[in-house]
Amino acid sequence: MSPIFMTLLLIVTLGVFAYTANRRWRLLMVGAADKRSDRVGDRVRATIEYAFAQKRMRRYPLAGIAHQVIFLGFLVLAIRSLILFSRGYVEDSSLILFAPHTVIGDVYSLLKDVFVVLVMLGTLVFFYYRLVVKLARMTLSTEGAIILGIIFVMMVADVVYDGAWINLRARAAGAEVTFSGWEPVGSVLALLFQDAGDGVLRCLAHVGFWTHTSLVLVFLNLLPRSKHFHVITAVPNVFLQNLTPRGRIAPIEDIEGKVEREETLGIKRIDQFSWKSILDFYTCTECGRCSDHCPATNTGKKLSPKHLTIDLRNFLYQHETALINPSRDRKGADAENAEYAKDLVDGVIDPEVLWACTSCRACETECPVFITYVDKIVDMRRYLVQERGEFPNELQTAFRSLETSMNPWGFSQDERGQWADGLNVPLISEKPDAEILFWVGCAPSFDERAKITTRATAQLLQRAGVEFAILGPEEQCTGDFARRAGNEFLFQTLAEANCGVLNGYNVKKIITTCPHCFNTLAHEYPDFGGNFEVIHHTEFLARLVREGKLVPKNRVERTIAFHDSCYLGRYNDVYDAPRDVLRAIPGVKLVEPEQTRDRGLCCGAGGAQMFKEEEPGDERVNHMRTEQLLATKPDAIASACPFCIRMLSDGLGDKERTDVEPLDVADVLLRSVEENVPAEQTAGA
Ligand code: SF4
Ligand code: SF4
Known part of the structure; x- marks a missing residue:
């Protein structure tokens, strides 16, 4: 088309891009070290699944499809742009590989035409979301609309150029313009333009060509200066994601x-x-x-x-x-x-x-x-x-209690095993060969409501003939809340002490009712030398029911709304086990709130919120979640986490809904398995 102009265009635009990209690269390198070069196979798999196949975008059907076609379109049309750049120098260049009337050339030209149309449709979908629906979650800046406009015009310019060029090519060969299945869009445009004179066709070809090639280069330069930088960085960001267990917070080393x-x-x-x-x-x-x-x-x-x-x-x-x-x-x-x-x-x-x-x-x-x-x-x-010693006042009390009493409420360690009074549960010091350690945790040891579930779990294990023991006063808080509150020093002290005790008893297998303890023991204690098989009680109970070691037979006539604990579900993918237990109980009707499983709303307790006042806002998180669960019209709300049950109990109390019981899965199961368990023994406080 014009080698001089193309050379100037490339030098200026690629030069500016190289300058910006170099600055962004140097800025990236300013960051602290972080090793992300391990498990290359897993990284490649995740990249294919989440970056190329865009699995997470499937949660948004229309936007997901639109985004997927635009992404794939960019990959296909990148070749087209290279071909057009080369035509700046050699008018009918096809980069050899993509020459017309060859298998690769024909297949590519069909693919290109299909994606030109799909990308146009995709941009129209996003225009619709931006300009008509005006989704509140999106940043509705003019920058976004301009970028979409650029993409759309690039596609139009491409087909205009194609239509004119096909005509010019046919005229040069003395051939007729006909519809071609290998160039469906280009040949239709060519048929539309066939009555135009050579001058008009040349003009259309030039306008289409230079509009497309210039916009590609303008677009490239806008990327690192806008939120559309993700066009370049998303694939590496997915590839370099954190592959350690997702619930693990990395320790401050040394x-x-x-x-x-x-x-x-x-x-x-x-x-x-x-x-x-x-x-x-x-x-x-x-x-x-x-x-x-x-x-x-x-x-x-x-x-x-x-x-x-x-x-x-x-x-x-x-x-x-x-x-x-x-x-x-x-x-x-x-x-x-x-x-x-x-x-x-x-x-x-x-x-x-x-x-x-x-x-x-x-x-x-x-x-x-x-x-x-x-x-x-x-x-x-x-x-x-x-460093600054600044944190919400209530955390001061919880930190101090943790330092002096090894639990956030300041109870004496001697009281830690008192929940088991009358149940004949051995300490591990008395039964060092116990196959399983029942890690109780602080809330299940001291909170009156949670103690009901702790006792229910112990009774179910005993009924199924499971050999287990507890640490009693030798157990200390796992430190989960201290770590998430930023007190890493305190967390590490507790983690080292607990790992020392557990390793001292050669513990290999742990059951716990608390998803926070579960997450910390399973995913964070390995950093401190504690490597155990950790099982949440709902998984263990589901297995015992499956194996016939626990047989739910009493009818429990309840409509139960199930709430997923974040630390069990989103953190550890345990969604089915608690539901399996509930479904196995005759009389139970399990209902799901609108937001459920990995989209379930938090109860508001995690991340140390349980031990501090909620930050100012319009509504309490536990109230919002309680409302969502109540919308299913249940008789009971069940969960599998002592924190969640406490927050939802408070939510029900605040809403004066004493007709709805807060229950743990183990509480419900015990009612069905045990003969003559009065409801008040497993009832929510
Ligand atoms: S972090 Fe950015 S890209 Fe990710 S969901 Fe939030 S707004 Fe979207
Ligand atoms: S509270 Fe908000 S920011 Fe914090 S983890 Fe949950 S979704 Fe993310």
């Missing part, structure tokens, strides 16, 4: 050494985030699916995960020059006083935002590009708690 060396504990400054966190910031598409499912956002708290990412990203970009330029700022004497080095908390992020998080991971489960939040929020809490 915490005592760090204290001695006066290194910051937690994240104070933007450049203390890892390079992978920076890649997360780059990759956010601002779709708002995270905030749309966040219990804090939905109850009017200051926290919106999407805006947390956007605020951190904006701050990062704002200080890009200083951050990537070590000679000028980062190594200078004034580095500490540099604007980018200011405390993120208060400076960029309101502490109320951080303290509103329940660590439910609804945001992470929804995010199509695998951006994580709990790790970042905990890291900023770590800084607040351990």
Whole structure:
């Protein structure tokens, strides 16, 4: 078409892109180290499933299909763009491989035409969401509309060029223009243009060609400067996702050494985030699916995960020059006083935002590009708690109780085993060869409501002939809430003590009724030398029922709404076991709230919320969840977590719904298995 103009166009646009991309790369490298090169096979599989096949987008049928075709269209049309760039130099170039009337050339040209149409339709779907539906969760900026407009015009320009070019090619060969199944769209346009003169056709071909090629290059340059950077970063972000168990918070390594060396504990400054966190910031598409499912956002708290990412990203970009330029700022004497080095908390992020998080991971489960939040929020809490000593007042009491009494409420350790009075449950010190350790946990040991479930579980195990023992006063809090509240030092002290005791008794298999203990024992204690098979009581009970060791026979005439604990479901994929137990009980009618399983709303207790006042908002999270469950018109609400049951009991109490019982799955099963168990023995407090 015009080698000189094409060369100039490529030099300028690719030069600007290289400049921007280099700055973004250097900014990424400013981040702290984070190893993500392990388990390449799993990473490739996840990338195919979630980046190329876009599995998470299937939750949104129309938008999912539209996004999938645009994504695949970009891959197919990238070749088309290369072909067109080459035609800037050689008019009928097809990069050899894609020459017309060859198998590859014909198949590609058909594929290209199909995707041109599909991409057009896909952009129309997103125009519809932006301009007509105006989805509240999305960022409805003009930038988004401009990008969609560019994509649409690129497609139109491509087919206009094709129609004119097919005509010119036919005329040069002295042939007729006919419809071609290999170029369906191009040949239809060619038929439409066939009466045009050569000059008009040349003009259409030039307009189509230069519009398409220029817009591709403009689009490329807009990417790293907009939320559409995800077009480039989403695939690597999915590939480099965290493959450690999703409930695990990474420990602060060598915490005592760090204290001695006066290194910051937690994240104070933007450049203390890892390079992978920076890649997360780059990759956010601002779709708002995270905030749309966040219990804090939905109850009017200051926290919106999407805006947390956007605020951190904006701050990062704002200080890009200083951050990537070590000679000028980062190594200078004034580095500490540099604007980018200011405390993120208060400076960029309101502490109320951080303290509103329940660590439910609804945001992470929804995010199509695998951006994580709990790790970042905990890291900023770590800084607040351990460096600034700032945290909600109520946590002060809980931390102190944990330090002195090994449980958050300050009960004496001697009382830890009292729930078992009269049940003849052995301590492991008395029965060191017990096959299973029943890890009880703090709430199930001390909370009056939770103790009912603890006793029910012990009775069910005994009835099934399971040999088990408990630690009694030797058990200490796992430290789950301390860790999520940012008190890593306290967590590590407890983890090391508990692992020492468990390993001292050579414990191999653990059952627990608490999903928080379950998660910490299974996924976080391996970092402290504790490697155990950990089973949640609902999984174990489901197995005993399946094997006929527990036979539910008494009818329990209840309509039961089941609430998924985040730490059991989203954290550990245990959804079916508690439902299997309930379904096995004659008389039980199991009902599901509208938001259920991995979309279930949090009860509001996790992430240390249980031990502090809820942050200001429009509504309490447990009230919202209780309402959702009550909408199913149940006689009882069941869960499989002492925290959830406490929050839902409070919700029912606040709503004066004493007609609806809060129950654990084990409570219901015991009523069905045991003869003559009066309901009050397993009734909610
Ligand atoms: S973990 Fe839950 S509460 Fe925290 S930001 Fe994500 S969705 Fe919101
Ligand atoms: S973090 Fe993920 S879900 Fe949330 S707005 Fe960004 S891309 Fe969407």
